[in-house]
Amino acid sequence: MTTQYETHEHDVLIIGAGGAGLRAALGAMAEGAKVGVVCKSLLGKAHTVMAEGGIAAAMANVDTADDWRTHFRDTMRGGKLLNNWRMAQIHAQEAPDRVRELEQWGALFDRTQEGQILQRAFGGHTFRRLCHVGDRTGLEMIRTLQDRGVQLGIDVYMECAITRLLKDGDRVTGAFGYRREQGRFVVFRAKSIVLATGGIGKAWKITSNSWEYTGDGMALAYDAGAELMDMEFVQFHPTGMVWPPGVQGILVTEAVRGEGGVLRNKLGQRFMEKYDPKKMELSTRDVVARAIYTEVREGRGTEHGGAYLDISLKPAEYVKKKLPSMYHQFKELADVDITKGPMEVGPTCHYMMGGIRVDAEAAQSSVAGLFAAGEAAAGLHGANRLGGNSLSDLLVFGRRAGLAAAEHANKISSMAIDPGQIEDAARSMLAFFERSDGESPYTIHRDLQETMQNLVGIFRNEEDLSRALEKLEKLKERTGRLSVEGSRLFNPGWHLAQDLKAMLTVSEAVTRSALARQESRGAHSRIDYAGPNPAWGAKNNVIVREGSTMALRQIPVPEMPNELKQLVADEK
Amino acid sequence: MAEAIFEVFRGDRAGGQLATYRVPIAPGMVVLDALHHIQAHQAPDLAVRWNCKAGKCGSCSAEVNGRPRLTCKTRMDALPLDKPITVQPLKAFPVIKDLVTDVSWNYRVNQKIPPFEPRHDADWKMFQEDVDRVQEFRKCIECFLCQNVCHVLREHDEMEQFGGPRFFVRVAGLEMHPLDSRSRTRMLKETLGIGLCNITKCCTEVCPEEIHITDNAIIPLKERVVDEFYDPVLMLVRKIRGTA
Numbered sequence: 001m002t003t004q005y006e007t008h009e010h011d012v013l014i015i016g017a018g019g020a021g022l023r024a025a026l027g028a029m030a031e032g033a034k035v036g037v038v039c040k041s042l043l044g045k046a047h048t049v050m051a052e053g054g055i056a057a058a059m060a061n062v063d064t065a066d067d068w069r070t071h072f073r074d075t076m077r078g079g080k081l082l083n084n085w086r087m088a089q090i091h092a093q094e095a096p097d098r099v100r101e102l103e104q105w106g107a108l109f110d111r112t113q114e115g116q117i118l119q120r121a122f123g124g125h126t127f128r129r130l131c132h133v134g135d136r137t138g139l140e141m142i143r144t145l146q147d148r149g150v151q152l153g154i155d156v157y158m159e160c161a162i163t164r165l166l167k168d169g170d171r172v173t174g175a176f177g178y179r180r181e182q183g184r185f186v187v188f189r190a191k192s193i194v195l196a197t198g199g200i201g202k203a204w205k206i207t208s209n210s211w212e213y214t215g216d217g218m219a220l221a222y223d224a225g226a227e228l229m230d231m232e233f234v235q236f237h238p239t240g241m242v243w244p245p246g247v248q249g250i251l252v253t254e255a256v257r258g259e260g261g262v263l264r265n266k267l268g269q270r271f272m273e274k275y276d277p278k279k280m281e282l283s284t285r286d287v288v289a290r291a292i293y294t295e296v297r298e299g300r301g302t303e304h305g306g307a308y309l310d311i312s313l314k315p316a317e318y319v320k321k322k323l324p325s326m327y328h329q330f331k332e333l334a335d336v337d338i339t340k341g342p343m344e345v346g347p348t349c350h351y352m353m354g355g356i357r358v359d360a361e362a363a364q365s366s367v368a369g370l371f372a373a374g375e376a377a378a379g380l381h382g383a384n385r386l387g388g389n390s391l392s393d394l395l396v397f398g399r400r401a402g403l404a405a406a407e408h409a410n411k412i413s414s415m416a417i418d419p420g421q422i423e424d425a426a427r428s429m430l431a432f433f434e435r436s437d438g439e440s441p442y443t444i445h446r447d448l449q450e451t452m453q454n455l456v457g458i459f460r461n462e463e464d465l466s467r468a469l470e471k472l473e474k475l476k477e478r479t480g481r482l483s484v485e486g487s488r489l490f491n492p493g494w495h496l497a498q499d500l501k502a503m504l505t506v507s508e509a510v511t512r513s514a515l516a517r518q519e520s521r522g523a524h525s526r527i528d529y530a531g532p533n534p535a536w537g538a539k540n541n542v543i544v545r546e547g548s549t550m551a552l553r554q555i556p557v558p559e560m561p562n563e564l565k566q567l568v569a570d571e572k
Numbered sequence: 573m574a575e576a577i578f579e580v581f582r583g584d585r586a587g588g589q590l591a592t593y594r595v596p597i598a599p600g601m602v603v604l605d606a607l608h609h610i611q612a613h614q615a616p617d618l619a620v621r622w623n624c625k626a627g628k629c630g631s632c633s634a635e636v637n638g639r640p641r642l643t644c645k646t647r648m649d650a651l652p653l654d655k656p657i658t659v660q661p662l663k664a665f666p667v668i669k670d671l672v673t674d675v676s677w678n679y680r681v682n683q684k685i686p687p688f689e690p691r692h693d694a695d696w697k698m699f700q701e702d703v704d705r706v707q708e709f710r711k712c713i714e715c716f717l718c719q720n721v722c723h724v725l726r727e728h729d730e731m732e733q734f735g736g737p738r739f740f741v742r743v744a745g746l747e748m749h750p751l752d753s754r755s756r757t758r759m760l761k762e763t764l765g766i767g768l769c770n771i772t773k774c775c776t777e778v779c780p781e782e783i784h785i786t787d788n789a790i791i792p793l794k795e796r797v798v799d800e801f802y803d804p805v806l807m808l809v810r811k812i813r814g815t816a
Contacts, residue, residue: 041621041623041631042621042631042675043679044629044714045623045624045629045630045631046623047623049623049624049628049629049713050623050624050626050628050629100696103696104690104696105688106687106688106746106749106752108698108703108706108707108710108749110700110703111698111699111700111703114697115697115698115699116697118700133707133710134707136628136711139628139710139711139713140710143710147682147687147688148687150679150682150683151683151687158676158679181668181672210622210623210624210625210629211622211623212623243599243600244598244599244600244601245598245599245600245601246598246600246601246602246605247600247625247626250625250626251626325626325627325628328627329626329627332627332645332647333600333602333626333645333647334600335600440612440616441616442611442612442613442616443612446612484616484617485616485617486616486617487617489584489619489668489669490619490668490669490670490672491616491617491619492611492616492617492618492619492620493611493616493617494617
């Protein structure tokens with residue numbers, strides 16, 4: 001078989017066009033690299049567009065006592081000290097400049113009385129720190145980056161999905177994929193590759209994530225021999241919609257609580273008093289999600305199995321001004337006027353703390369030339385991410401990944417592409433069409449979501465996790481036998497079949513890591529191992545491919561310099 | 573269980589027809605839920621664009637019973653169920669397959685718009701009342717429903733001469749940015765053909781973000797163009813000075 005494909009060549013190829021991918025593109029272009037950006041959807045539709053609450057950056061516009069040290073400490077404490085301290089430090093130090101830069105590129109944030117960027121309170125942040133635009137901060141960010149990229153002339157390959165990284169010996173030299181529109185194959189030759197593919201939420205049934213979030217980047221990196229880290233740490237956002245059924249899981253921004261919203265159970269009790277009397281509704285997400293889950297499990301849930309979140313105590317005009325998209329979302333999708341009564345909310349799979357293991361300075365993975373940034377990368381958030389730290393992560397490490405990828409590309413003179421790898425990748429995509437009596441990918445996807453939702457959810461135990469591993473094995477077998485109907489022309493069933501493979505890889509990595517970590521820390525709660533265990537507090541789980549098996553090992557958490565240790569320990 | 577009957581366009585560039593599907597109705601269901609149900613149980617290759625399912629990304633635009641809508645925000649209980657619900661692709665753009673259209677023209681128009689250029693003396697102090705107006709324009713989620721209903725594009729195919737409401741909104745966001753230093757009036761007149769708009773407000777009616785496209789973006793931009801190019805006093809001055 002000789003596969004037909006189009007070929008493109010770039011110094012730096014960026015996979016993913018959300019905040020991290022676009023910021024990486026701008027970083028690499030600033031270094032003079034020829035940059036290509038590949039994205040599964042149309043430009044501007046990536047998950048960043050859905051980010052609501054804001055960008056965490058210690059600008060100290062509202063609370064003048066804020067500085068990077070406090071932001072660093074909040075981030076480390078929120079992550080239960082499992083974070084890579086150096087990433088947390090860089091992030092806290094560089095985030096304000098990244099926000100100012102967005103403003104200089106045309107972003108318009110909400111303002112303080114003095115005309116500065118306004119900042120709001122959010123869970124786990126000591127000070128009011130989130131720069132925001134109502135509750136559509138992500139839209140502002142992605143448009144700003146997208147328009148700047150387009151003006152500077154990045155090549156964007158829209159509706160294009162990568163299924164395999166191509167390697168020459170130990171380093172990546174390209175990527176193979178398909179155009180969703182016509183189903184044609186495409187090969188990119190690249191000296192450096194940045195994975196900015198986001199998370200994995202689509203492996204769970206109740207999720208705030210879109211169809212794109214299938215763990216592609218992590219699976220590509222894993223297949224290429226890179227390490228995945230902290231895969232057990234999956235964030236369940238405390239507040240997703242619970243009713244009606246079609247909207248289950250859709251995000252209700254933490255900004256509702258940031259602006260003063262309170263949580264109550266069906267008895268009217270403000271239950272956060274029991275779980276975190278100090279921070280209350282603005283406790284970290286892991287704590288609030290477990291609290292709501294526990295209230296429901298113990299019979300104090302609302303009619304549709306959630307908790308009440310009430311912002312109607314604030315003036316209606318204020319709510320509409322600060323939370324416009326929440327107002328419309330509930331009004332149009334749930335017939336609830338949030339200026340008059342409470343919303344019903346419950347936990348929803350939202351964010352992946354784990355991902356590709358990268359070095360803190362340059363965002364490079366353990367494979368030469370392969371970089372990762374944003375949600376696809378691990379390290380910054382440790383065991384639990386603070387709200388608002390994702391958008392800043394995208395900017396800080398997107399930029400760093402882009403700069404480092406361009407620098408790496410400068411040092412590379414030749415790139416060899418192995419036609420055998422291309423043929424193999426093409427064959428694997430076409431194999432889905434060869435059977436006509438197999439299962440539908442949609443059925444397998446539904447079963448995967450049930451498995452992860454029921455067995456690898458907020459509370460875990462050994463029995464469930466072991467059963468999940470068995471089920472994943474069977475799902476893998478079924479995926480090997482599925483069949484796809486129709487042609488290669490814009491065929492979502494075919495696309496899902498490939499995405500399933502990635503979801504199965506990351507689901508297995510999550511489950512194995514969760515089984516190994518015999519303690520409860522941050523977003524990882526083991527019923528059979530309640531509370532943290534100091535021995536596990538010093539270790540990160542790392543997953544790597546060995547032949548066709550998934551190997552798990554532990555590495556020590558990098559040790560902080562003394563002055564930072566002191567900072568984290570400070571009673572404040 | 574109650575059912576709805578859907579007639580969904582199936583086809584590609586070469587043509588197509590409406591195909592009929594029966595879908596069980598659940599409380600609060602939206603049209604996009606029904607399309608997903610059809611994909612999962614009846615037509616796995618049904619081509620649909622979607623992302624956020626919450627009205628924030630503008631991917632799932634289609635014509636439901638002939639009206640341009642975001643399918644993720646179109647409640648089934650707001651539609652008459654005694655007759656089939658038709659779902660068709662946006663008419664103004666070429667069909668790729670089923671409900672997916674080729675919207676790449678929009679991205680090409682966007683490339684022509686000169687970017688934000690801050691004033692040299694900008695101190696980056698801006699007050700909320702100065703940015704309120706621009707923030708309205710920046711709510712745009714690029715669903716392209718406004719482009720789809722604009723008769724200059726939909727009926728007259730003036731893609732070469734006209735930018736469409738989406739890009740007037742974008743230009744308004746730049747022109748009215750308190751710290752922007754460029755003028756885009758010439759390109760509004762010459763490249764984006766704002767004069768072709770005759771203010772029928774169809775775009776404003778379909779905007780899911782409720783942006784007052786005509787009143788707040790297009791009319792003020794038209795006024796700027798008129799001031800710059802058609803002001804009789806200025807025209808006289810230019811004629812006398814010989815700078816016309």
